[in-house]
Amino acid sequence: MKLNLYLNKLPLILPILILCLSSALFTKKASADIEGDLKKISLKLRCMTCQNQTIYDSDSDFSKDIKNIIKEKLTNNEEEKEIIDFLIQRYGEYIIFEPQMNVKNIFLWYFPFIILALSLVFLIFRIKKN
Amino acid sequence: MISLIGFGGLIFSLLCSIILIFIFFIQNKKYSETIFYYALYGSVISIIISFLALMFSYVSSDFSNYNVFQNSHSSKPLLYKITGTWGNHEGSMLLWLLIMTFYNLFFSFNKKLDDDLKKLTIFFQSSLYTCFVLFVLFTSNPFLSTSIEIKEGLGLNPILQDPALAIHPPMLYTGYVGFSLVLSLALAGLILNKIDIKWIKTTKNWTLFCWSMLTGGISLGSYWAYYELGWGGWWFWDPVENVSLMPWIAGLALVHTLMITQKEQLLKRWIVFLSILCFSLSVFGTFLVRSGILTSVHSFAADSSRGIFILILFLVITGFSFIIFIFKSTDSNKKLNLLFINKSSALIVNNIVMLVACITILLGTIYPIIIEVITNKRISVGAPYFNMTVLPILLPGFLLMSVAPALSWQSNRLPKFKNYLILFILMSILSSLITYFTHFNVWGFIGITLGLIVIGASTLSIFHNYAKYNFKQFFLRNNAFIAHIGVGIAILGVTCSSVFQTEHRRSLNIGESINIGKYSLRLEDTKILEKNNYQELLAYFSLYENDEILSKIKPSKRYYHVSKMITTEAGIYHHWLQDFYIVLGNQKDNKWDIKIYQNPLINFIWLGVMIMILSGLIGIRKK
Amino acid sequence: MARCNDNDIVWTYRNKKKMKKLLLSLPLIIIILISSFLLIYLLQKKDPNKPPSALLNENLPEINLVNLFNEEEILSNYNLKEKTILINFFASWCAPCKVEHPLFFDIKKKHPNLYLIGIDHKDIKEDALKYLNEEGNPYDYVGVDKKGSVGLDFGVFGLPETFLVNSSGKIIYKYLGPLTKKVFKNEIKPLLK
Numbered sequence: 001m002k003l004n005l006y007l008n009k010l011p012l013i014l015p016i017l018i019l020c021l022s023s024a025l026f027t028k029k030a031s032a033d034i035e036g037d038l039k040k041i042s043l044k045l046r047c048m049t050c051q052n053q054t055i056y057d058s059d060s061d062f063s064k065d066i067k068n069i070i071k072e073k074l075t076n077n078e079e080e081k082e083i084i085d086f087l088i089q090r091y092g093e094y095i096i097f098e099p100q101m102n103v104k105n106i107f108l109w110y111f112p113f114i115i116l117a118l119s120l121v122f123l124i125f126r127i128k129k130n
Numbered sequence: 131m132i133s134l135i136g137f138g139g140l141i142f143s144l145l146c147s148i149i150l151i152f153i154f155f156i157q158n159k160k161y162s163e164t165i166f167y168y169a170l171y172g173s174v175i176s177i178i179i180s181f182l183a184l185m186f187s188y189v190s191s192d193f194s195n196y197n198v199f200q201n202s203h204s205s206k207p208l209l210y211k212i213t214g215t216w217g218n219h220e221g222s223m224l225l226w227l228l229i230m231t232f233y234n235l236f237f238s239f240n241k242k243l244d245d246d247l248k249k250l251t252i253f254f255q256s257s258l259y260t261c262f263v264l265f266v267l268f269t270s271n272p273f274l275s276t277s278i279e280i281k282e283g284l285g286l287n288p289i290l291q292d293p294a295l296a297i298h299p300p301m302l303y304t305g306y307v308g309f310s311l312v313l314s315l316a317l318a319g320l321i322l323n324k325i326d327i328k329w330i331k332t333t334k335n336w337t338l339f340c341w342s343m344l345t346g347g348i349s350l351g352s353y354w355a356y357y358e359l360g361w362g363g364w365w366f367w368d369p370v371e372n373v374s375l376m377p378w379i380a381g382l383a384l385v386h387t388l389m390i391t392q393k394e395q396l397l398k399r400w401i402v403f404l405s406i407l408c409f410s411l412s413v414f415g416t417f418l419v420r421s422g423i424l425t426s427v428h429s430f431a432a433d434s435s436r437g438i439f440i441l442i443l444f445l446v447i448t449g450f451s452f453i454i455f456i457f458k459s460t461d462s463n464k465k466l467n468l469l470f471i472n473k474s475s476a477l478i479v480n481n482i483v484m485l486v487a488c489i490t491i492l493l494g495t496i497y498p499i500i501i502e503v504i505t506n507k508r509i510s511v512g513a514p515y516f517n518m519t520v521l522p523i524l525l526p527g528f529l530l531m532s533v534a535p536a537l538s539w540q541s542n543r544l545p546k547f548k549n550y551l552i553l554f555i556l557m558s559i560l561s562s563l564i565t566y567f568t569h570f571n572v573w574g575f576i577g578i579t580l581g582l583i584v585i586g587a588s589t590l591s592i593f594h595n596y597a598k599y600n601f602k603q604f605f606l607r608n609n610a611f612i613a614h615i616g617v618g619i620a621i622l623g624v625t626c627s628s629v630f631q632t633e634h635r636r637s638l639n640i641g642e643s644i645n646i647g648k649y650s651l652r653l654e655d656t657k658i659l660e661k662n663n664y665q666e667l668l669a670y671f672s673l674y675e676n677d678e679i680l681s682k683i684k685p686s687k688r689y690y691h692v693s694k695m696i697t698t699e700a701g702i703y704h705h706w707l708q709d710f711y712i713v714l715g716n717q718k719d720n721k722w723d724i725k726i727y728q729n730p731l732i733n734f735i736w737l738g739v740m741i742m743i744l745s746g747l748i749g750i751r752k753k
Numbered sequence: 754m755a756r757c758n759d760n761d762i763v764w765t766y767r768n769k770k771k772m773k774k775l776l777l778s779l780p781l782i783i784i785i786l787i788s789s790f791l792l793i794y795l796l797q798k799k800d801p802n803k804p805p806s807a808l809l810n811e812n813l814p815e816i817n818l819v820n821l822f823n824e825e826e827i828l829s830n831y832n833l834k835e836k837t838i839l840i841n842f843f844a845s846w847c848a849p850c851k852v853e854h855p856l857f858f859d860i861k862k863k864h865p866n867l868y869l870i871g872i873d874h875k876d877i878k879e880d881a882l883k884y885l886n887e888e889g890n891p892y893d894y895v896g897v898d899k900k901g902s903v904g905l906d907f908g909v910f911g912l913p914e915t916f917l918v919n920s921s922g923k924i925i926y927k928y929l930g931p932l933t934k935k936v937f938k939n940e941i942k943p944l945l946k
Contacts, residue, residue, distance in 0.1 A: 048910040052427050090908040092807030097512025112490040112519050119482045127468045425801045452781040508804040
């Protein structure tokens, strides 16, 4: 019966509802913490003289220099995006582990979700047909 | 001399495989079958001899062998001389060959399959084996000689001198090299049109074994990374890690589909597709890692001629397999009964989620290469990308996993679902409370909720499933639920150790303490010790809980004489609730810079994974 | 209502079969596509440790280089208009720089119109002066980059690094590592039109 159909879906929907409610109650205000921001930013950046390590993880001279530059800019109240753009302008997108949202990377970011959505839609279509 | 034996073994093994392939086409003679199997045994014995020869060269520090010269040193401890055999590209390829041939051998003991299917599978496995022997002979020969007389070797990277990292390659290869047998089975089954219940059962058992071993291999690597690499991280989305994860995910989809459709014989085409996909991903991964095309923390010494050879090998193996797939695969006669939500649709969702996750990882790993070919700009695709794509994609899978084994084929009603509903609500509330009282984070909430729901629902299902049966039957009947409990535990571990990790940095003098909540850590002393091939500077810490001593923790720095490298070893105190993880930094004046990490519930990850592996192995026994 | 006849049934059946065959061939097509990209990449012999420069085809960054030999003299973009320039980042403490150093005399001799700038990166003035005294000075101008801020603007992360700037002020080439005769002949010389 129709009610059963909805009740069957509830176990899946309810936690999501609770999540939405809680996030409304508990949103934390971002605190101005330079060390924390430094960690956050340097975790996204690549140490150019190492083999696939982040600037946060690496102890190389290059990483130390970059960390100092980031710290200086954070103390000057620069935003994370400004700092990252500054570095990308000089070292290229290679230095950031998070692919930037631009024309050539759109496929990279959207393709997985598009095929997931398409396959789930196709599945629902087949279920309805049954 | 020993190298000659080794090389001879390799050549003889190749010859035997070629004989086996030839004799396969001469089926009707009386002696064909005998020669066929003797050729197989011959190739196994000769590759074992070859492998032992290389190992002997390592153990006896025979530097006339170029491979030993490049990768070993006489002062290395015996254990690492032995394991150094596969700690380099050429030696590890020899291990690859060994494992591939063992799978062929053990498969040949199968008595349940039809004779023609069995022989065709062995034929394909030997063909694959031949390809890889040729690869080793032409580009990765471990038996080359050093041209001049050498007294000492170049030593081994000290990072590789570690017990976990020593067993990691054999276990890993037993996993993804084993998928070669699954591919051979698929090809044989396709050509003879014998994808029947016996084929499914055999493939299911082999896939379960490979997948369990692969899980073990990957987790050993992660566990090693956890205690070795500096800040308690255990997964970095490094290309080499991604490359081992892809066959694992495909294998997981295959394992689920095989186990669930065992009796019904559905989705045959899909099963065959996945069987081909697993080893294709293994070979592709090997290409990415050994061609030098990607930067990675753990790539082998690269060589573009190797890269081109493996790429061609990949094209030949995969191309051939998929062509056979296109022309010979047939659909099952039975149609899936899809409802919202029953076992069939849950299985489909599982497959979709796994495949999309696998494709995403593949896309992320090779995207930089594609972009650089097209635009001559280099980008990086790292952890931020994968965390933001793969994790959300897996969420529907995790959610469904909580009730999926309890679903039925026929109806979309979940038996006793009111209990599940109550459970879900309770777990969500519990999770909100936990995150509210510790440190709120959206991912933390989602992870804990999921983990609790999966564990709770699976436990509930076991209770619903209760009937009087003995110990052995209990594990067999509830295997799926137990496996999912393992996953739930691992989810809790992954969530808490990443989201709720805390870091403290201090400069401490000897005798000084740092207080962290009810714990305190005191730097008691530092000492320098001389070991076999390194010098170690140890810092002794005492961990107190409410002024009662819990444990001593000893982070250290090691200086390896031969390679002149300094490594930092973390000091770890393991506990179910959290690990204390201390990293020794530099000394300034008389103070030591130290970093202390608290990793909550990290041991749940290893526990959860162990449950998954056990469950995978138990599944082999299931009828 | 249109009547469904046998022809229609056969037609949709054939279409369905085509779709199926297409779907089945999809993995193979994807594999061939991906492999071609990988093959091209391999054949181009790209070095994973040498990423292409972010400044390729971009304008020369703003520079104000103090002369190593004369604190009062400053070189800026204004002085470099319409010149073809080879910029070399070096330091006295950098061993590979010493290896490539003699090549620059050769380059200067064969291409007198090429303006050669040496930038002393993260170095001590006295050491640099001593180094150039001993090894000779092939550069038209030697600039000081004590803190490394000039290197930062050029995206330098390891020494030596060499940039070629054309007369329109755009960076058209970058080389990582010690320059060799072969590299200069095959890669830089053709760009010097």
